[in-house]
Amino acid sequence: xxxxxxTAISALSEIPVINTDVRATDEAALRKERTTVAMDYxxxxxxxxxxxxxxxxxxxxxxxxxxxxxMEGALGLIILVDNAGDNPxxxxxxxxxxxxxxxxxxxxxxxxxxxxxxxxxxxEQYYDYLMQNxxxxxxxxxxxRERDNVVMMIEALVAMLEFG
Amino acid sequence: MHYTLSTYAxxxxxxxxxxxxxxxxxxxxxxxxxxxxxxxxxxLVDIDQPAGVNFWEAYQSEKxxxxxADNNHVRxxxxxxxxxxxxxxxxxxxxLSEHLDPLTSPPNTATATATPRSHTAAEPTPAAKPSLDxxxxxxxxxxxxxxxxxxxAQETQMLSFSGFAPLYVMPQEKRCYTSAMGLANLNPSQKMxxxxxxxxxxxxxxxxxxxRDAIQEQGYKAYDIYTFIWGSAxxxxxxxLLTNHSMQSFVRLKQWxxxxxxxxxxxxxxxxxxxxxxxxxxxxxxxxxQMPLATVIDFFNACALSxxxxxxxxxxGVNVNTHAAGEKKLSSEKRGLLGNILRRLGR
Amino acid sequence: MLSNxxxxxxxxxxxxxxxxxxxxxxxxxxxLDGHPCAKEQRDDYALERLATMGSTLMSLGDTITAELxxxxxxxIISENEGGIVAFMHINExxxxxxxxxxxxxxxxxxxHSRRCAADIAKTLKK
Numbered sequence: 001x002x003x004x005x006x007t008a009i010s011a012l013s014e015i016p017v018i019n020t021d022v023r024a025t026d027e028a029a030l031r032k033e034r035t036t037v038a039m040d041y042x043x044x045x046x047x048x049x050x051x052x053x054x055x056x057x058x059x060x061x062x063x064x065x066x067x068x069x070x071m072e073g074a075l076g077l078i079i080l081v082d083n084a085g086d087n088p089x090x091x092x093x094x095x096x097x098x099x100x101x102x103x104x105x106x107x108x109x110x111x112x113x114x115x116x117x118x119x120x121x122x123x124e125q126y127y128d129y130l131m132q133n134x135x136x137x138x139x140x141x142x143x144x145r146e147r148d149n150v151v152m153m154i155e156a157l158v159a160m161l162e163f164g
Numbered sequence: 165m166h167y168t169l170s171t172y173a174x175x176x177x178x179x180x181x182x183x184x185x186x187x188x189x190x191x192x193x194x195x196x197x198x199x200x201x202x203x204x205x206x207x208l209v210d211i212d213q214p215a216g217v218n219f220w221e222a223y224q225s226e227k228x229x230x231x232x233a234d235n236n237h238v239r240x241x242x243x244x245x246x247x248x249x250x251x252x253x254x255x256x257x258x259x260l261s262e263h264l265d266p267l268t269s270p271p272n273t274a275t276a277t278a279t280p281r282s283h284t285a286a287e288p289t290p291a292a293k294p295s296l297d298x299x300x301x302x303x304x305x306x307x308x309x310x311x312x313x314x315x316x317a318q319e320t321q322m323l324s325f326s327g328f329a330p331l332y333v334m335p336q337e338k339r340c341y342t343s344a345m346g347l348a349n350l351n352p353s354q355k356m357x358x359x360x361x362x363x364x365x366x367x368x369x370x371x372x373x374x375x376r377d378a379i380q381e382q383g384y385k386a387y388d389i390y391t392f393i394w395g396s397a398x399x400x401x402x403x404x405l406l407t408n409h410s411m412q413s414f415v416r417l418k419q420w421x422x423x424x425x426x427x428x429x430x431x432x433x434x435x436x437x438x439x440x441x442x443x444x445x446x447x448x449x450x451x452x453x454q455m456p457l458a459t460v461i462d463f464f465n466a467c468a469l470s471x472x473x474x475x476x477x478x479x480x481g482v483n484v485n486t487h488a489a490g491e492k493k494l495s496s497e498k499r500g501l502l503g504n505i506l507r508r509l510g511r
Numbered sequence: 512m513l514s515n516x517x518x519x520x521x522x523x524x525x526x527x528x529x530x531x532x533x534x535x536x537x538x539x540x541x542x543l544d545g546h547p548c549a550k551e552q553r554d555d556y557a558l559e560r561l562a563t564m565g566s567t568l569m570s571l572g573d574t575i576t577a578e579l580x581x582x583x584x585x586x587i588i589s590e591n592e593g594g595i596v597a598f599m600h601i602n603e604x605x606x607x608x609x610x611x612x613x614x615x616x617x618x619x620x621x622x623h624s625r626r627c628a629a630d631i632a633k634t635l636k637k
Binding site for chain 1: 420433438494504
């Protein structure tokens with residue numbers, strides 16, 4: 001939650017991102033004004049004319065029923081974790097536990113955002129978490145406002161799908 | 165002096181592998197073979213391909229051909245079994261070079277290694293210049309070595325390189341400070357900095373407090389010290405394997421390199437993806453990812469100096485799993501889709 | 512989102528809705544970001560979860576109507592084998608969700624629910 005999923009999709013989408021953001025009324029409101037309650041949707045047209053559809057899920061666990069719906073048939077998964085959140089490693093654990101069957105069948109990439117706002121936990125702690133849970137996944141510190149950073153995560157996802 | 169090799173009907177990955185092995189032959193045996201698909205002295209033909217068989221039948225009496233296949237079904241005198249192996253390939257080239265007349269005209273430099281150009285007043289004497297033909301990469305002769313020395317001595321330093329903002333090395337923080345640079349897209353002069361030899365830098369030990377004042381005054385950006393160790397190894401290795409390492413060692417990435425903070429090319433993501441999931445030696449990594457051997461070696465060196473690798477020495481008779489997770493078998497449709505995504509992103 | 516007094520008043524209005532309309536089995540008021548504020552039911556539905564899902568559905572409804580330039584989404588109706596669920600805006604921050612097990616009670620469900628939503632909105636304005 002608050003990790004920048006909507007911003008990341010906006011960095012890639014060639015159509016205005018269709019979003020379902022509403023005013024946040026809970027602890028999320030302390031960090032951001034609006035929160036996604038259904039999904040974000042963006043599109044990219046590939047050179048052969050196919051459309052790559054990019055979906056963003058709501059971050060809070062209470063919307064987890066949307067996660068399964070949006071993951072159906074997905075090519076890959078990027079998990080964004082807000083390092084300035086209350087419990088970033090707990091958030092990562094929640095997502096990886098929930099998506100583990102999917103990740104084992106395909107792959108995922110992890111982007112840790114707002115490391116400039118909160119330097120702890122450092123990337124080493126994320127690496128340790130992955131190692132303890134026997135997961136080999138790409139992990140980046142990212143600023144999703146920078147398109148290059150978002151592109152890098154997609155590149156890593158494609159590389160993992162192809163070679164990992 | 166050099167010899168020329170053509171290929172015919174080879175699959176793309178085999179051709180890339182051949183190219184890598186020509187480089188290796190040059191480095192290991194000092195014999196310069198270059199790819200020349202127009203008029204090679206010898207032609208390697210994939211006779212498992214229909215086009216290759218036709219070519220074989222048409223030219224076997226006129227040209228010097230090497231048959232390349234699962235089985236030598238054409239009873240060729242010169243034959244290489246699939247998959248290509250370094251040992252048999254280099255041996256064959258060695259034998260051929262003993263029977264062929266070397267060419268003296270400038271080769272088409274498909275396999276030539278780049279020679280870093282110095283541009284500073286501190287040009288080393290020829291005797292001091294490390295040889296790029298040396299078989300191994302010695303980091304102590306480059307920026308990466310200077311930084312490692314500063315780390316182990318815990319000494320704050322200012323490194324100056326002609327035409328660049330000073331590089332402040334703060335080992336206590338494991339950081340370097342200098343002017344901002346885009347690591348995913350280094351410009352040519354930044355590449356020169358990373359590839360520079362240690363003699364091209366002037367080094368001055370500094371009081372940490374003074375260094376901090378200077379950094380603050382100039383508004384320099386902080387970088388992890390491994391950004392520069394990695395970058396130096398990547399750009400100065402030139403396909404030479406790190407000293408005291410073997411091509412046959414089995415390696416695996418301990419963790420994903422944080423590419424947002426490291427100079428890199430898109431190809432390095434592919435290598436990282438393969439090496440994160442698989443344990444393999446360098447030639448195997450090159451063939452599985454269809455990367456030139458030199459690219460794999462440069463990446464290996466950068467990872468090794470950044471402590472990102474599990475390295476397992478190869479031992480005769482020891483069964484080492486070369487593909488722990490199993491190599492991906494993607495459908496051509498999915499591979500095409502992934503390629504289209506990268507093209508759309510300009511990669 | 513709602514003060515204690517507001518919550519109590521809203522709860523009373525939901526209670527009155529259920530008591531007056533025997534066909535309505537449950538009613539819940541939720542914030543648009545999925546937090547239930549008040550609920551009342553005669554059965555044992557998982558209303559917390561319904562509240563969150565209601566916020567998702569209402570938001571999708573708003574997005575669809577905006578995309579089609581059809582003004583604001585008034586309500587979303589889910590007609591099912593075992594009954595009908597209606598989702599409607601109370602104001603720009605709150606959603607009312609009501610359900611009935613009577614398959615022929617759609618008109619009644621919508622009419623009573625709309626009135627209840629308007630009453631809650633009026634209470635909150637005061």
